[in-house]
Amino acid sequence: MKNRIRVLRAERRWSQADLGERVGVSRQAINAVETSKHDPSLSLAFKIAEAFEARIEDVFDPHGEPD
């Protein structure tokens, strides 16, 4: 599943650890989601979207293939 986490983080100058802290998961978890090695649970996907003040479909694209 493709996502825009890296871009959204870069816009806010957040590190993976910063985002992890905001949504309550480890830096490793953010990295795994960002690089599409792990598809997040619905709950984590909503938390990530919420942290970026974006809609979930603006962060994740279930039809997109990972880069």
Added chain:
Amino acid sequence: MAMTPAAKTYMRRMLVIFTLYTVLLFGAVWTDNTFELAQPVRIILSLLPVLPVIACIGAIIAFVRAMDEVQARIVLESALIGAIIVAIASFTYGMMRGVTDWPAIYEVWYFPAFIGVTGVAKFFVKRRYQ
């Protein structure tokens, strides 16, 4: 890297459990070697060190539940790989023993083998998610 509160609790509980395990194991061996005991008492004595090992299941499950979903996935995948490898290895060894004179493996080694193989598997599984 700083330990999470859940990791600290886990380490504390495991320290208590393995201290208790060591005391009970050596205590049971010493008692059995020192006194003439009836067979039922010897059986109870030999099962005493198993109690802390059972307690460690609770500590492990509590720790895994406190992890985030990626960390938990890494641990569970590693444990699955560890269980499959030890099961296949012991099964294969058992089959080979039927046609060779290889020595029997003492069952008490299966659990440490599972923990060891899981640890090695975790190293590789973790890399997959990095």
